[in-house]
Amino acid sequence: MQYRGLLAQYRALLNLPAHTRPITLLEGNTPLIPAPHLAHELGGGFELFIKYEGLNPTGSFKDRGMTAAISEAAGRGVTTVICASTGNTAASAAAYASRAGMKSIVLIPQGKVAAGKLAGAVAYGAQVVQIDGSFDDALAMVVEISNKHPIALVNSINPYRIEGQKTAAFEICDVLGQSPEWLCLPVGNAGNITAYWAGFRQYNDLKWCGLPRLLGVQAAGAAPLVLGHPVEKPETVATAIRIGKPARGEQALEAADESDGRIIAVSDEEILHMQKILAKLEGIWVEPASAAGLAGLAHQVVHEKLDLRGKRIVAICTGHGLKDPDIVTKGLHQPILVAPRLDALEQVILGEGKAT
Ligand SMILES: *Cc1c(COP(=O)(O)O)cnc(C)c1O
Numbered sequence: 001m002q003y004r005g006l007l008a009q010y011r012a013l014l015n016l017p018a019h020t021r022p023i024t025l026l027e028g029n030t031p032l033i034p035a036p037h038l039a040h041e042l043g044g045g046f047e048l049f050i051k052y053e054g055l056n057p058t059g060s061f062k063d064r065g066m067t068a069a070i071s072e073a074a075g076r077g078v079t080t081v082i083c084a085s086t087g088n089t090a091a092s093a094a095a096y097a098s099r100a101g102m103k104s105i106v107l108i109p110q111g112k113v114a115a116g117k118l119a120g121a122v123a124y125g126a127q128v129v130q131i132d133g134s135f136d137d138a139l140a141m142v143v144e145i146s147n148k149h150p151i152a153l154v155n156s157i158n159p160y161r162i163e164g165q166k167t168a169a170f171e172i173c174d175v176l177g178q179s180p181e182w183l184c185l186p187v188g189n190a191g192n193i194t195a196y197w198a199g200f201r202q203y204n205d206l207k208w209c210g211l212p213r214l215l216g217v218q219a220a221g222a223a224p225l226v227l228g229h230p231v232e233k234p235e236t237v238a239t240a241i242r243i244g245k246p247a248r249g250e251q252a253l254e255a256a257d258e259s260d261g262r263i264i265a266v267s268d269e270e271i272l273h274m275q276k277i278l279a280k281l282e283g284i285w286v287e288p289a290s291a292a293g294l295a296g297l298a299h300q301v302v303h304e305k306l307d308l309r310g311k312r313i314v315a316i317c318t319g320h321g322l323k324d325p326d327i328v329t330k331g332l333h334q335p336i337l338v339a340p341r342l343d344a345l346e347q348v349i350l351g352e353g354k355a356t
Pocket of ligand 1: 060061062088089156186187188189190191192193240241287289290318319320
């Protein structure tokens with residue numbers, strides 16, 4: 001049977017009002033890719049899967065929540081939506097709003113949005129406004145605007161975003177037949193970790209699939225949940241999790257706690273190293289923030305001697321590498337240039353001895 005999108009697939013399990021009118025780009029249904037080479041690199045003896053959320057229609061998991069939020073808004077006749085965004089929410093909101101025939105307005109922190117995300121928001125037709133401030137400032141502003149004007153807020157404070165994002169947990173259990181022992185994922189505004197925990201708990205009540213321990217991972221320069229207080233000026237290369245005051249921080253801490261898991265921080269170097277080896281060892285290229293969950297797993301194995309033997313681990317890779325190409329090409333020398341002759345090419349790729 002043809003796949004008809006997340007609302008068609010899981011509607012009965014999502015707490016959405018009756019007026020909801022499905023707007024879909026056939027999001028979700030993303031692959032759970034085995035990562036044996038990376039598992040071996042991390043010491044081996046366990047099973048590792050990557051839930052590759054970068055393969056959603058606009059290149060990030062945000063589409064799961066957005067199909068729900070926009071469908072609910074469409075059903076009650078909303079004509080304009082707004083969000084604050086580090087980039088991926090903007091692109092997703094813009095795409096789903098366009099599909100629903102709505103206008104979208106996105107607020108982004110000045111100069112801190114990756115090229116592929118800004119391009120997406122523009123391509124899908126959003127009105128893009130830069131704020132001379134942080135994501136947290138932008139979020140405070142859209143909350144106020146949406147209270148004051150007939151404009152619907154589609155940030156993850158919107159409860160339907162969380163409903164939609166629960167579906168990733170359902171998919172994992174449907175594919176594996178049970179929940180993994182550990183689930184690792186990046187944490188920014190903390191909507192996603194909140195949604196996964198809600199999804200696993202709901203599915204466990206229904207199907208006895210068990211519950212994972214959650215490993216939520218923040219960037220060291222933007223780690224309010226690890227430090228225990230907001231971060232005024234969050235800084236990290238992982239722009240999608242460059243958030244100093246997570247809207248669902250309390251829920252994230254509760255989820256980690258209830259699951260017997262934890263929230264930790266890793267350095268930008270660990271994140272970029274993981275981004276690199278994931279692409280190199282498994283052929284999976286993700287944006288920096290998306291590598292944070294796996295970087296956290298590696299950190300736990302190396303520094304905390306976390307014992308993974310015989311376990312099944314799922315890492316959520318939240319967004320595609322193409323979202324942030326500059327991270328890879330920045331500081332790169334131009335690829336080597338050769339004359340259009342076979343001997344010149346041979347010399348470069350086979351080494352000097354062979355080409356004469
Ligand atoms: C939004 C986003 C995150 C963080 O998700 P939260 O729900 O804000 O915690 C992580 N990675 C990517 C690629 C994102 O777009």
